[in-house]
Amino acid sequence: MPQTTIYVAPRLAGTPPAVATTDLARLFGRSAALAGVSISVEMGRTIALLGPNGAGKTTLLRIIATSIRPSFGTLAVDGIDALRLPDLVRGRVAYLSHATGHYDDLTARENLHFAAQLRGWGPSEAVAVAHDALDEVGLAPVAGDRVRTFSAGMRKRLSLARLLVARPSLLLLDEPHAALDEDGMALVDRLLGRWHAAGITVLVASHQAERVTSVADGALRLDGGLVVEVSGSGVRADLPTSWRAPLPVASGLDR
């Protein structure tokens, strides 16, 4: 099976952290999904985000992906102020979310070709990278089928293929193993290993703690919208004892 060429992120001495946040918080109504997270992730590291449902993992990933803006705090990606220059950051980041974001009436090939075009590939290159990515995730035999006919696992594989046509220096993965069979999970593990070897920074939120920690350099455990534990290397975080709440709504912190 041919492998999609993975863009190798340059790693230079003295480079800024891949992700740096200060007191990052996000309120939804009166409750805080993220209640003041200060972390710094070194470039090229794979970091696992662990924690129970509602811990704030998805919100943290969505803010870093520039999908939503934080209510408070600062965020820099590769040294770029992501709140002031989100357009610049989007070219460096690829995000695998819970929702697959595919177009049901397009085929798998058309979906991926569309993604490749919007990622800046030229017309002929877009066809080639889409083909290789579909092959890599095992969807080549159904490349001409409409996504409407796909199972949840096939949709997830197509989402993984979409990551392969991006050329990010930072990958944000939200439950990449969810909805996949054992082969699919092995595919995710293999891709995580390749991204790590290619020097791409990966933040991966997962309930499959053993799977992701086996490939991760470090881990952050979140609970109640706060980082409660840091382990391994490549990541630093301020734990709640040293954190001063910027939030006006303390009652929301139990979420």
Added chain:
Amino acid sequence: MSQLARHATVALAIARKDALSELRGRQASGSTLFFAALVLLLFGFALGPDSQRLSEAAPGLLWLAIVFGGLLTVARLHQLEAEDGAFEQLALYPVDRRAIFAGKALAASTAMLVLGGLLLPVVAILYALPIGAAWLALIATVVLGAIGFAAVGTAYAALTVRMRAREVMLPLLMLPIVAPLLLAAVKATAAALTGDPFGELGSWLQLLAGFDVVMLVVGAGTYGFLLEE
């Protein structure tokens, strides 16, 4: 690739994707056309066989049908994005927001032009209109009207697509804004059909063109904010 060429590539890719989805979801586009034709047919029956009365009402009814069909079209083109988080993914691509707006507006205006092109002969037959001599002016009116409506519709559809009551909110927010466009389009259509006895057709077309330019600029400038959650 120059910046402009890149924007054009992105806009065309988005318009193509929307057109493919629209064509493959034939039930939706078929029902829009059927609904618009039904409006014309029912008003034709309601107004009776008086040909003078029918021809006077025809410009307004044509645009009423186009507006109803257009509202369904722009709402549906954004509804495609709302399915399974596609809108969030679209917003995360490293592309200029104006290019996304241009692509969505291009798809919407093309769909409306097809609708207008199909409805014109229907109006001509049902309302016994002599469109032979006025075809060029009528096409110009439909083209300018469709572009302006699509520009406003694309911006407001992005604003309302995440709302629960989006089907209600879209026409409620949009129709007051497109009122000048509809007025100019109806007047231009009437002038074209009557042979432009007062020489007002040019002025109405200019108003339509001016409206289009303003709405395209405003839509392109604000679309980035509308994409953000």
